[in-house]
Amino acid sequence: MSVDAVPVESAGAVAAERTGPSPRGEIVRDIVRSPTFIVGAIIVGFWIFCAIFGYAIAPHNPAAENLEGINQAPSGAHLFGTDQLGRDMLSRVITGVRDIIIIAPVAVIIATVLGTAFGLVMGYFRGIVDDSVSRVLEAFLALPLIVISIAAITAFGRSNLVIIIVIAIVFTPLIARTVRTSVLLERELDYVAAARLRGEKAPYIMFVEILPNVTAPIVVEFTVRLGYAVFAIATLSFLGFGVQPPSPDWGLDIASNYPLVPAGYWWEVLFDAVALASLVIGVNLIADAVEGAFDQ
């Protein structure tokens, strides 16, 4: 307490005043300096680099089949070996990140925007609005990802857009619930009453007064959901709802190659799996750092 004591100010002349660093700046500095964040950022940064320059840096064309060199174990020529069509696994791992790294953030951004809007409306209006919107969102929560995906893909066909929409629909209620909880606490503060007393309308109070004060949980929720989204997208392509062959993709490759593992061709699955795990872990490390900084 005593350490942070602010100056006791007084009568007439109001003189010097402390101007410390803004709390926001401090949080960003805390995040950027934490070792967890640095490790996570290096991993995720590596995969973003691969997504952009994958085809340029890959030693082989990931789609080039070589029926004379199928199922080759890792060697000097093929560091990660080749698959059942003789394609270079290293090149497929490097280029296989592209779709996932575009789809995941886009889906989560959409979910965050929708979830924040729903959360603000539910938390601010409460009562019947909250009850009815909550019930609808809970209905969506009850449906498993796979069920929604099958329905959507049957109806609209396979495309990245469908996957984005499916992930966004599944994550929106989760984010909405978190935002709602924060808004419920925030709306009881007197600045909201003060805004009402000067005749502000509900949208202004929600988006200009309350929203800036609930960014912390939203940012945390975004990073945490991003990790889940990567995993969910890999799951969908593993099940065949995502990217179509012959495009390189981790989930897809794992799905098509895992029947060969009992035959001893472990490299055709392992490197994809490790790549996927590293991306999820990288995103989660960043999420941990962000959450930790906001919690302090």
Add this chain to the structure above:
Amino acid sequence: MSTDTAAASDVVTPVSTDALTVDRIDIAYRVRRKDQPVVRDVSFRIGRGESFGLVGESGCGKSTVALAIVRYLARNGRVTGGSIEIDGEDVLGLNESELRRLRQHKVSMVYQEPGRALNPSIVVGRQVAEVFELAGKSDKEALELSEEMLRKVRISDPVGVMKRYPHQLSGGMLQRTVIAMALASEPSLLILDEPTTALDATVEAEVLDLVKALRKEFGTSLLFISHNLGVIARMCDRVGVLYAGEMVEEGPALEVLRDARHPYTVGLLRCIPRRDVDKRRRALDTIPGFLPRPGETAEGCIFADRCGLVQDRCRTEAPPLYDVGAGRRSRCHFYERAQRLPRTEPAQTDAAKAKPSNGAKPLISARDVGKTFRLSGQEIHGLTDVSLDILAGETLGLVGESGSGKTTLARVLMGLTAPDAGSSVELDGRALAYLTKQRTNAEQKALQIVFQNPDSALNRRHSVRRLIGRSLSKLGHYTGAALQNRLLALLHSVRLTDRYLPMRPSQLSGGLKQRVAIARAFAGDPRVVVCDEPTSALDVSVQAAILNLLNDLQTREDVAYLFISHDLAVVRYLSDRIAVLYLGRLMELGSAEKVFSSPHHPYTEALLSAVPSIDAVDRERIRLDGEIPSAANPPTGCVFHTRCPRYIGEICETTEPDLVEAEPGHAIRCHHPIEELRRIQASPPSPQSRPPARADGDG
């Protein structure tokens, strides 16, 4: 006295030593890998059975000193010099187990918030018994002793209370329980850190009386920490005044408060609104400038920058703690001149010119305002038939204990809470819609509010420019250059400058934040501003400045205030008329003078009597029995009869008295005729006239 001897035996206590000796201690907190000194060279002694008070404003280091004494400093805090002895034992040299034994037997501490000192999921009885079990008593013995201990702290139904959980007890009951636990080990030293700050004045008075009585009974020495000079005056033999981590003055409490020898103490005492002073007579004194930041070192006197008596010598030579005779010490080179500290405000204020409110027409009229809350099927009557007027340009003070409905009434007037059907709130004789969003812009402009806690009232993500500017554009319809001009004018009128415009609330101190909140309330040229405890979160010197500002603005802008406060001295200072609420009912309404002097309602009488004051230390007090009853189940008849010191008889329990105009401009809700009140209030109440006390801890 060596540590070894004490460690060898718990029983032998040296008789000749003091209960506590603090000798030249320095305390520092480690912040960003640097030691920041927060307490410097503080020494004091507490003799056996003596009561010593530490006063000072927030940030002066009083709690830090207390925590250091029991070695509970936060992990980054460290005593960097000096020594502390409790009962002759060197506290700083003790190891873990010795420390535990010391805390078990010799020293106890009571904190500000009793609710947080108790475990919410364990019944109270178990928690008290634990203290005795630790001392080696059997389960059964411990429970018996607990019961006896609770009886000693005047809990009338200890068996019932012991079976309850902390949340089922009121604040006053909790604090008594905590005091019982603290005294259970019969410590030689009891440290009380702001023990009554979170309590109502009436409950505070009871707890203070209790501590005083127990001190006699147990012979315990007290270290009493408070920011409230009135409380210190009532409780302590000697007092030490801390400023920015240094002891600036020490001596017998009454002498220090009556004839201070340090300019800081003199200034602090002058900041407090006194009974005989109101806004028409003079503005309150303030202490100019700021508390130095921790770690800031002054070459000379630490108070020099804010001192009205400063000389060249003060800036170059740090004053020692001078012995000024009669057991008094002062850290001022010119202690003999301290009382000549110049006044910071002119004796006559502009308010003196303000017209008296008599004859002014009502601006806001509340008629039969009721508010019933429904909570898990129970009806709670927050307000019952409250009718009052706020006249143009006047200040109407609203007082009452917490739970009396003050804030609810304010929220109803503002249109933040809808009252029950049948209530009416009028502005200029025209009915206002119940909720603010249905009111017109002109009506919204006319009524504004300053909230108690600026941290909650100011959006922490918005700059000062935006906070005030938005109100100007929404309420005043200012745009462009006109808005900028008006913004600067408004900022200057609350004595802020344009360099604060880009700042966020977190960059401002409490007093500055409240100024911004006041500027915002005045943005639409309001006609009535509700001030809901605007200074209760502030230190006294800051409070004085804010009250002066409110006063000033009233004279210039011709605005009426509804001023809500639990601090009667503040209300008295600012108000023209006063309304007293109890359990959501108006008990008394009249001019400040009439309400504050007898004859008045017995409740007002008790409230006034409860306030610790530096002017009247030994005055006879009227005690209120028990706690404020639950609004879910209010007493029959006169709602105050359960606690009334002037209880008449059955009529009080069966018939609710009307609020009658007992004399012109003074209404009282009591069965006693005013002449009778005048007669009986000249003498203290007779104990026989009281009704049987209700069960403790109701609701």
